[in-house]
Amino acid sequence: MKTRSIVFVIMCCLIQLVRAENGYELWLRYQPIEDASLLDSYRQKHIALFVPVSSDTLKAAKKELQLGLRGLLNYSSQEIASWNELKEGTLIAGTPRSLPGLKDTDVYRKLDRLTEEGYLIASSHIEKKAVTIIAARTDIGVLYGVFRYLQLMQTHQSLAHLDIADSPKLKYRMLNHWDNLNGTVERGYAGYSLWNWERLPRYKDPRYTDYARANASIGINGIVLNNVNAEAKSLRTDWLVKASGLADVFRPYGIKIYLTAKFSAPKEIGGLDTANPKDERVRQWWKDKVKEIYGLIPDFGGFLVKANSEGQPGPQDYGCSHAEGANLLGEALEPYGGIVFWRAFVYQNERHVDRVVTGYNEFKPLDGQFGKNVFVQPKNGPIDFQPREPFHPLFGSMPDTPLAMEFQITQENLGHAGHLVYLGTLFEETLQSDTYANGKGTTVSKVLQNYQHTHGMSALAGVPNVGTDLNWTGHLFGQANWYAFGRLSWNPDMHATDIAAEWVKMTFSTKQEVLEPILRIMSMSREAYVNYTMPLGLNHIMNYDTHNGPEPWHNDPVWTAFDYHKVTKDSIGVDRTMQGSGATRQYHSPVFDKFDDLNTCPESYLLWFHRLPWDYKLKSGKTLWNGLVDHYYKGVEEVRQMQRLWDTLKGKIDNERFRHVATLLKYQEQEAIWWRDGCLLFFQQYSGRPIPSQYEQPAHSLKYYQSIPFPYDWNGVYEH
């Protein structure tokens, strides 16, 4: 056995060389276990496999299990078909329905601990034979359990004395694709849309299945196929037929499809002269359309809607409220169990209003007016997916409305796919923010878990960063952000570092010499990005078009960066306290007090909430100007530190992935310097203060930095 293992390991290495590491396999690599004793202990748990399959979902679970075991253990277990054949070292998986004998085991009563989608993984004895059981109340629970079980081996955990019971804490775990029907992806930086509309529904690209596998492995159960800046034709019959092809692929993996609904669809494709929610013909059109959809896609999830924002049509066009608009669709979907996600990201480029306060002002008064199957979906913060924002004040402020939260996984404002920025820490920061809505401990995560309600509406949505690139996400570390989002949608109270460790072990290696430097890079990366782009609460000073690179100097009637930094010779920052726009008032005390009071406001939000003179003394004792300089320089230094840490991995991981990340880190360093020098030279025009001489001085003039062409961005539409 031993010689064989060694030969095997050699072979694997050789074959790796022939098939380059391009990242396609994501975290589902199932690479051979090299540690011989660990391998042996794992093999002993898989002498036989007992997984009766009575549904497509169970088939998918069994297939994944076989794939994983072959890859990890290079071992094909004997398959058995009945309890009589049970032997020591059998792995059993199923539900009380697929495995009636389960009712006679000690595991059966534990199923009560699970929700519908949860699973158990338990070591057990049946007739004195040691077995392992993956059990769930539903088929999809079994699939989730299988992925978790394989993860235990991928991360080299012991399979002895297992007793895991896990259920998702949120019911709707959504990816909102911003894919246009022409195949481009708005704010996508990893190629083009995965959906090949020309060939659908007749040809189903095998990549769709891999996408479903990856998503199921992290618990995603809903995918919105198309962009919130919607085209009405996505609801036309021929397009619905195409969408049904994707639904067919995703169904076994527990994933429902959703579509965005353009509010003007009854006019655009329905032949009506209005989309007025109060018009009976409009109501009937939506009912008929929904009926048609469910005829084609019996488990259709529902609609996501962006209305009356950035020029999109909506109910306000007819003097109706957002609630009336959302309920129009909700009522049509209700008979079929469908759901509406109604975005709270609404603004119309009105310069006299502080954009930070609009979402709250518009939606808070509507609390309680939305139908039972309608989510209001704010973004994580009140502006627009900035590198750091305080949590959106609607969380904790609409107790009688189910709230979904929208995170952005694609790095629109975080360096696109060119920068290594682990977003797990950003997600955790928002989710663990305490709203105090119901006293201390009412974190955003708790609000999302919907502690106020009983009808089980809870959701987290993410705008994915995937595309046709071979590695799915453009930057290999973009995979970590997709992974982290999925894990948090399953359990929003997980720690970002724990998630990162899982991902690194599955993606690279469990070895400390690999794990440790990568985890350090990931944990520092988001703060580095904030430091070299928009520290101390600065925001929205990125390039107008691409949202990458600095443009604090942008100044035109449609969008001026000056509204966001308000820099003058005296001061910088926006007064959003009670003396200013009053955005602080949208938070419950003591959050309100903390943000409103300059003495307690965290410096990370300083210029978000306060307008301060250049000589304002920071906690460090330094002036605001010098502190700002420190942050920008620190950011660049942190990228360099990330490069040094990465360089230690040379020879410890495969060359392809090493070089990919090393090249991109170099690229990131250049852009970090561009940000730092561009911003500081711009602000310096106002502050009139020097960059302290201990720092490397900008190599070029402000004019030079202003003339750098922004990297080409392939999508025509830039709002969001």
Added chain:
Amino acid sequence: MKTRSIVFVIMCCLIQLVRAENGYELWLRYQPIEDASLLDSYRQKHIALFVPVSSDTLKAAKKELQLGLRGLLNYSSQEIASWNELKEGTLIAGTPRSLPGLKDTDVYRKLDRLTEEGYLIASSHIEKKAVTIIAARTDIGVLYGVFRYLQLMQTHQSLAHLDIADSPKLKYRMLNHWDNLNGTVERGYAGYSLWNWERLPRYKDPRYTDYARANASIGINGIVLNNVNAEAKSLRTDWLVKASGLADVFRPYGIKIYLTAKFSAPKEIGGLDTANPKDERVRQWWKDKVKEIYGLIPDFGGFLVKANSEGQPGPQDYGCSHAEGANLLGEALEPYGGIVFWRAFVYQNERHVDRVVTGYNEFKPLDGQFGKNVFVQPKNGPIDFQPREPFHPLFGSMPDTPLAMEFQITQENLGHAGHLVYLGTLFEETLQSDTYANGKGTTVSKVLQNYQHTHGMSALAGVPNVGTDLNWTGHLFGQANWYAFGRLSWNPDMHATDIAAEWVKMTFSTKQEVLEPILRIMSMSREAYVNYTMPLGLNHIMNYDTHNGPEPWHNDPVWTAFDYHKVTKDSIGVDRTMQGSGATRQYHSPVFDKFDDLNTCPESYLLWFHRLPWDYKLKSGKTLWNGLVDHYYKGVEEVRQMQRLWDTLKGKIDNERFRHVATLLKYQEQEAIWWRDGCLLFFQQYSGRPIPSQYEQPAHSLKYYQSIPFPYDWNGVYEH
């Protein structure tokens, strides 16, 4: 050794299961040799490796060799660094420069048999030790030799007594990408552009290297990066810098990059008020621009131009000829050795002119007026990449002009990436057509090989079918068309069936049970396509927008299919004889006579050259109508036969690739029926004759077939 081999084979199979067969590796799969004695004989030829590397091209050659040997033989050869270490079974590769000792071998004098890019592969003895030598006059010759050498093993040929000398017969072996700068690909059906312009030049996707490897393996040495429907900005400095990043990747693989040049660029990006070739400022602008390009890309290849065609600007806008326009660019490129490819595909949608005659009429009078570094580039036939066309009459008619030929590899008019159509036979048909320009045997291939000229200008260009799809070409069999084009650009006299056999062996298997049915499918596939879409010389009756699916009924002022079939109650076909448009006169005798005379015109071109009554008697004795019906039905039956042949491969090849092709063949059958029934029901309105009762009758009405929505096509621009 034997046991080890068996274990190895098992391992490989298992690992295959973990990493699905998605086609990414193309024909460079380097799969382990399973036959133990063959493996053993191959290993004995690689006891040691002697490949000194003194250039990036030799490094690429050595790397490929190592990759191939590891994959095929699972064996790492000992590397040696000098002639002294030479041992029995050494593989040697290099040029007289990289391997000075080569001059003392019997191989050296054979180098004279090669052109600059050629190679030798020879078994030899050096100091009584049996060795194998891959030798060439240049580094790129070595790389080509390495690919050929690996191919010998991939196709399981003997390595004993080798004596191969091979040089390309054409100097410029080009792929003309129709990639738009926004990432879409005009008439591309395999995803989007491979070029990630946002990240270039800083990040060079490893896929670019794989693309270069694949192209070098088939001899491609020039790539036009962007669409002939050009954007002037591709010549702007920032875009040139991006292009230089691709040039850097391709350079070691012997591939030069070219750009399309928009004739109006001096106006659009040059700040001039004219693009008149006679204006000195315009001449100077092009000279300056070319100088700038060579500063960034020292081995830049040159320009490809589509001018005064389908609305593109050109010299005729200023009363100048195509020659004057082409020479303007030629003169600017001349000092640097750059080349112009000037397309002869010119037409302006003038309905009173037979489109078939325009290219010849426009260009033939210009013969001899083009500069020495200018190619005139007609398409293979006189219309526009139809499933079957007679060769373009310019071949053989411009003895004093270097002619390049443009084939289309992407299946714009051959079912997109949805249909299995092997184009090798189409290419061969055109290349082996006898023009009789200089007596019998003056084939198009000979014309391309430029027998008239001494200055060595010879070229073949293909519009590739590649994109971001995992398998590169959408349909796995699209890879064969790319492969075949490359092989024919190296040697235009190769046989399509030989090329197909190479490809199948490298891509699937050398086993007869696999090889034989696939070769049968490939060899019948193009005629099947012609039969079920446009038999008997019919052409250009496809859908107006997508160029897929039947639309003989299309009829509007811009484009009417009626110009191409001219169907009436009495007759069908276009009279292009001397009694008609006189297109036959553009061919030399006896080709002219053969086409002009109804009795000798091949039936495959019947309705291309002749207009005939429905009761015209075909050679079979059947009426024209019944013969037409036969062809359409035969085409569908041939697709069904292809399906049956493919089904025999179940279990003999991997499941992924089996299913991929099986699904697409089903799709192809549906579309073949759509074509057949749509066309026959349409023509039947005029012929008034029945579809003979032995045939399955159309399942639907003409109206139904006319209402089928054309499959979604993602690119906005449809001219070409």
